[in-house]
Amino acid sequence: MSSKVTVEDVERVAELAHLKLKPEETAGMLRDLNAILDYVAELNELDTSGVAPLAQVGELLDANGRGVVRADVQQPSLDRAEVLSQAPETDNIFFKVPKVIER
């Protein structure tokens, strides 16, 4: 958990996150990520064997507080024209994007 992050790691993670970093940004992120990961490494002090992960606090609440699932009924959605009016490019039916496959 305390292995140092490298420039290659930052570049790999940036690619996974679809972030194009400038070289000077990469250097800053490298420094910050290492500082933050050093800090969070103190979690290793705690023995958590046998502790179930908690992803959502809903399960801690009593029966009163538990979430409910709504009925699976078809309902009107947002107006297509209103939604598409906010998009950078459309053909009035679909969102348009640049070509996916290069020839």
Add this chain to the structure above:
Amino acid sequence: MSSESYVEQPQTLAGLRAGIAAGTTRATDLASSYYERIEKINPRLNVYLSLPKERALEQAARVDAAAAKGDPLGPLAGIPVGIKDVLVVKGAPATAGSKILQGYRPPYDATAVQRLEAAGAVLLGKINCDEFAMGSSNENSAYGPVRNPVDTDRVPGGSSGGSAAAVAANLAVATLGSDTGGSIRQPASFCGVVGVLPTYGRVSRYGLIAFASSLDRVGPFAANVRDAATLLGVIAGHDPKDATSSPAPVPDYAAESDKGAQGLRIGVPAEYFAEGLDPEVRAAIEKGIAALQAAGCTVQPVSLPNTKYAVPVYYLIATAEASANLARFDGVRYGHRSADSATLSAMYSHSRDEGFGAEVKRRILLGTYALSAGYYDAYYGKAQQVRRLLAEEFLRAFAQVDAIVTPTAPTPAFKLGEKTGDPLAMYLADIYTVTASLSGICGVTVPCGTTNAGLPVGMQVLAAHLNESTAFRVARAVEAADL
């Protein structure tokens, strides 16, 4: 420019509403007077990002017409409110403090916004915040920092810094904010106002631009506890559009807050009074605790030994969830698309690079790293395990006490620029607030005196899940002591 103060106490919600019902105050005049004050003061504080006046004045006119006819009025009839710019208002710009959403006008209302308006509130405008609610000082907004109305050289806190500053400077009677790791409570403390962290699921997240979905909450700011309780009563309650929203009935929080704090058992955790706590903040909180004793509360120590692990757990979980949530900002459906978009993948990465600020990128990278193959168990999995330990610790404590009181933040408001170069130092400003965020419990920040320099100190009053009423009763007692 030298430091200035713009603090002004708004009239109480009950007083204003009574005037509107009696016809002695017109909602349209009230809204116009707020717009005049905003025009004068906003350039100095940078609180409002947009002012949808037409919609506000139409709503005010509806309230006036109803009042004139003697029709029943909602609990917030004619009350001018502001909305943090992470909640969507149909047709009004929604930026989330980010360049990537510049120009976006959402086609729907957030549930909390819709409920405020249905109760008669007048939505003055959208309020500045840290980009995607990521920050503790409001300095991460792409639209410039908000300044603290108490002292304009200082930050208002974050990420709902604008929402706290708006109430402190009387640029709204009340506001909505969001709290993921302390983003309502910490700015309330820095600006000397009341801020409420409702129980996770108490207020619908529908229409809240997501940061970390298992932590995000919507909550109110007001100048006094009773007004904040009234607002929570309006926005709380089950919403079929948010699967995590609680179906538990909503009490009359304002009436509950009138019940007094006599006989309540108050826990004080030593872990929140350890190294790093400013001595003046400590002294103010100790006075607040003495005031609670004088009001008939019993005070006893409680133990929350894993507190020191909360900031690491929080920053792993919040960034992991953020890295997933913010994947939707890709230049396809809304917001910024890079001109440099020859291919789909170039469009994604260039749009995101140009649109996101440094802190957002930092958190997306950290979250992506923590979730990536080979690191998931060591970081994200471990953090989720410790999250359970933290939550269980609170459940045990609330078997012994009705409420827990702590400082909201280790220091009063710091100066602009003081922590911007050191992300880790900024994260530590959240050290007393992230525990409640991770555990899902509720809390209220209430003003609890000032430092010698006149900077506000906030007390954090925490209560068990869905026990907001108790937190309000304790906060009322601290408020009544007028420290």
